[in-house]
Amino acid sequence: MQIQEVTVRKLKMRMKEPFSTSFGTMQDKHFLLLEVYDETGNRGWGESVAFDTPWYTEETVETNLHMIRDFLIPLLVGKEISHPDQVSDLFAPIRKNKMAKAALEGAVWDLYAKRKGIPLAEALGGERKRIEVGISIGIQENLDDLIDKIQGYLDEGYKRIKVKIKPGADIDVIRGLRTAFPEVPLMADANSAYSLDDIGLLKQLDEFNLLMIEQPLAHDDIIDHAILQRALKTPICLDESILSLEDARKAVEMGSTKVINIKIGRVGGLSEAKRIHDYCMGKGIPVWCGGMLEAGIGRAHNIALTTLPNFILPGDTAGSSRYWEKDIIEPEVIVEDGYIHVPDAPGIGFEPDINTIDEFTTATWKFKAE
Numbered sequence: 564m565q566i567q568e569v570t571v572r573k574l575k576m577r578m579k580e581p582f583s584t585s586f587g588t589m590q591d592k593h594f595l596l597l598e599v600y601d602e603t604g605n606r607g608w609g610e611s612v613a614f615d616t617p618w619y620t621e622e623t624v625e626t627n628l629h630m631i632r633d634f635l636i637p638l639l640v641g642k643e644i645s646h647p648d649q650v651s652d653l654f655a656p657i658r659k660n661k662m663a664k665a666a667l668e669g670a671v672w673d674l675y676a677k678r679k680g681i682p683l684a685e686a687l688g689g690e691r692k693r694i695e696v697g698i699s700i701g702i703q704e705n706l707d708d709l710i711d712k713i714q715g716y717l718d719e720g721y722k723r724i725k726v727k728i729k730p731g732a733d734i735d736v737i738r739g740l741r742t743a744f745p746e747v748p749l750m751a752d753a754n755s756a757y758s759l760d761d762i763g764l765l766k767q768l769d770e771f772n773l774l775m776i777e778q779p780l781a782h783d784d785i786i787d788h789a790i791l792q793r794a795l796k797t798p799i800c801l802d803e804s805i806l807s808l809e810d811a812r813k814a815v816e817m818g819s820t821k822v823i824n825i826k827i828g829r830v831g832g833l834s835e836a837k838r839i840h841d842y843c844m845g846k847g848i849p850v851w852c853g854g855m856l857e858a859g860i861g862r863a864h865n866i867a868l869t870t871l872p873n874f875i876l877p878g879d880t881a882g883s884s885r886y887w888e889k890d891i892i893e894p895e896v897i898v899e900d901g902y903i904h905v906p907d908a909p910g911i912g913f914e915p916d917i918n919t920i921d922e923f924t925t926a927t928w929k930f931k932a933e
């Protein structure tokens with residue numbers, strides 16, 4: 564197949580409620596949607612997960628636009644491709660910029676599966692017909708608000724709860740939650756808010772039987788996490804530190820992590836996500852699919868990836884209604900009793916809703932083969 568044309572749209576969608584972490588608060592989601600066309604008019608869709616500020620990684624919507632428009636599309640358009648794994652080879656001359664690469668590669672994966680007439684999950688080698696999911700809750704004003712929120716999501720059927728912690732809102736918060744919900748599968752994400760000076764404090768988390776603590780130390784660290792993991796009973800899960808299979812290999816070999824959060828955008832695409840999955844499976848390291856507050860297209864890619872066998876732990880892929888008044892796909896993603904049914908239509912298996920997409924689009928660019 565050959566990609567002949569790419570449409571890049573910039574969207575702005577208001578979230579139902581703001582999402583707060585140890586870095587700050589987000590209410591409006593700005594992102595890029597990509598549509599690739601092949602020589603026979605088939606279409607594939609991808610979503611960039613970069614935010615409009617560089618607090619999670621260094622990438623932003625604008626850096627993604629620059630990379631996609633000025634470097635990645637010229638490397639992709641008009642090239643003969645027999646499998647989406649080749650896209651990462653085409654992009655190899657460009658360093659990092661993982662989210663920009665993943666957005667375009669994801670669109671090619673969707674197109675490839677549609678050409679074959681099979682679901683994206685099957686194209687990736689996934690087998691599950693439904694995936695178990697959890698929910699990630701931002702920092703709240705106070706513990707009572709957080710407890711109310713959690714109770715609401717448990718009532719909706721979510722079975723694993725992730726909360727954000729930061730210095731000053733950590734041990735007491737987790738203690739309060741454990742008192743309110745003694746049995747709920749619970750985990751905490753620190754988004755790199757601590758250092759090795761906090762070992763004593765982090766050890767106090769061991770008494771609360773957390774599933775794991777996510778990314779307690781620096782966003783680019785592997786060594787200090789190994790030191791911390793030796794001191795903790797609670798398993799460490801790395802998120803920000805793992806940008807590639809090589810990073811995963813180093814972290815696992817050093818004992819820095821017992822679980823890995825795989826985000827397609829953070830690792831540069833579905834092909835690399837699958838490589839990390841396969842490596843971890845061989846090493847007995849469970850993985851789960853992280854979220855980036857995606858709209859429907861990105862969410863559909865996450866669902867397909869989560870059908871692979873080593874996605875043993877519930878991920879952060881919640882239903883559309885947790886984020887949006889109206890999502891950009893038909894049907895929307897629905898969670899029932901903590902599970903999402905995996906669609907069996909070709910490609911991502913959800914139909915992009917063009918009217919809604921148009922409503923949220925603030926700019927559009929089109930690129931064609933010469």
Ligand SMILES: O=C(O)CCC(=O)C1=CC=C[C@@H](O)[C@@H]1C(=O)O
Binds near residue numbers: 754802854856880
């Ligand atoms: O619901 C989701 O999409 C998950 C949200 C979530 O936990 C995160 C989204 C974006 C950046 C981070 O704060 C965070 C994470 O680190 O996993």
Ligand SMILES: [Mg+2]
Binds near residue numbers: 778803853
């Ligand atoms: Mg995280």
